[in-house]
Amino acid sequence: MKCPQCVYSNPDGVKFCLSCGEKFFKNNSSEDENSFFYEFAHYVDMLPNIERSIEPKFHNIFSRVFRKHSELEAERLFIVGTALTTPKISEVKETWPKPWLFARVFIIALLIFAGFYTGVSYFGNWNFIPGVIIVGAFAVPFSTLMFFWEMNAPQNIAFYRVIYYVLTGGILSMLAAIVFFDILKNNINPITIGIVEELAKAIMVIAFVRYRKYKYILNGLLIGAAVGAGFAAFETAGYALRSLLSGDGANLYNTIIIRGIFAPGGHVAWAALTGAAFCRVQGDNRFNLSMIFRFKFLRVFILVVVIHALWDTPIQGMFPYGHTFLTIASWIVVFLLIRAGLKEIGERKLMV
Template identity: 80%
Template sequence: MNCPQCVYSNPEGVKFCLSCGEKFIKGNSQEEDNSFFYEFAHYVDMVPKLEQSVEPKIQNIFSRVFRNHSELEAERLFIVGTALTTPKISEVKSTWPKPWLFARVFIISLLAFVGLHIGFSYFSNINFIPGLIIVGAFAVPLTTLIFFWEMNAPQNIAFYRIIFVVFIGGIVSLLVALVFFDILKNIINPITIGIAEELAKAITVISFVKYRKYRYILNGLLIGAAVGAGFAAFETAGYALRALLSGDTQNLYTTILWRGILAPGGHVAWAGLTGAAFCRVQGDQPFNLNMLFRVKFLRVFILVVLMHALWDTPITGMFPYGHIFLMITSWIVVFLLIRAGLKEISEKIELQRDGARGF
């Protein structure tokens, strides 16, 4: 079954191309699908087949979330990033990726959390508490991370590497932040908290990407999101445990709920923005400390610190409306950097083609 769009050779029985996601045609009409969401997604997905635009089309980005996807499609996603499965830059598509796996991860996490909640709340079995806290803390950060992983168009980072960064990067960034807090213990306020935590994550992210193996903007976005996801999840687990030890079970659920709702626009997005900004500055060049003082990096990092400081500022009415506004702001910048990352790939593809032609 060769895909008519990308000519990828698919195994028999799949409904969508495992490479580009194109829905296969049977006879002269598409397979019947009574899903309203599929029809809507298909309608907004009608873009020219040869289009190479990287302009944002938000409705198209999420158009495959409600489609049916086989296990083979998910399995193919999880094998990218190895020496054998990383595509050449000339084979990478510079159009906006259309992620869908993140939604399945969220549903699975939600079902697991509900099961753990039933075990603890209705059967009063305390053995479910550790799982309840862990799943509740990791569910949304991990879901957001999977979204960034699917948006990594170069497909050059293996998933096992991402898990490594989540755990090691999350722990290291927390420890570095504690060092900064100890230094700044006499002047703790929202600004110093923002500086300490964002600087700690920035140092950790840069330590993972500075050796140029991950040199694309989208790579920095993903590695940063992995560090931020670990930071956010471990921090949430700590706050949830404190709530539990205080004897207030309702506060435990409230902590997990609100930190989960706000997680996509917090540590995950902020660290992702820092990583993307650094990779945008570094490019193919060797690491140099002067890179940290370039305008393209500083303006993003300062913005992240300011958003973090506002997030922690005890302004009346800040929660939750102010946090929601900051979430939206964070994701506007995220999509701007995703677009910059796709343009970067498009330019590299063109340079390689020009080189092949002898220009």
């Protein structure tokens, strides 16, 4: 079916052009006027769903990263999670999604960072310094968060709420960690750092999940990643500012770049794992404090604490090989929980 406006070839049965949004058929029924919004969301998402793969292989999962995508496909991702665009569980695909927008977000952030860097390094204008710190701190954590956003198959969390979790979850978890550190005073070491920071993030993730009654494993991954992204970005910005105030301009960039490279395997992944583990335990049940003491949750939380403690341990030769190994280990567990989350969707569809 070719669009009369842009001559784009659309699949049979669509009511709107996937390229320009032109409406093919007049709707004479008494349906709500918002049906255009729903149809737009449904049909733009048709082709990506068809291309999904059952096998969790890297060349399948990331196969759409290097393909050309229309602007409407990106818009489709940002309008999910509303009353009109959240699909029923029977309509959710339990096959592996193929995320791609996260790569575009990273490239855009990289280009913006390069612009701020040019303003400081080549023109000597310090007005660009705040941009260097803010964009540099958020670029990789936010891009990683976008990956989890695209992997949230239930599509039941609005993007504005994800941003809310990044900002409020990030700052509140940092404040909680500071309180815990103040209580510990001189008993601060890699183990206590791991316990304190992961506990602070876990408290915020559980609070968000409990309040909104999110029940899917993939929801927990996304919300945890949002809190972790905020924590990681604010922490990096703080370290970068301290480097700047110490008079070591070169260390400012080293801090941002090094922490950016390893950000996907740090706070973002760790908090995502904690969130997924909690949602796996809670499910449709009402929150109970005993849930955090269940083995399914504790084994993941303890693993995250151990990885975090090893990450901060000043072992000779630990960087960068040890951090690379810990990043890979974290993401192996992430993909295992994504698989568990997709399996959970399949099981819930059978119950409908």
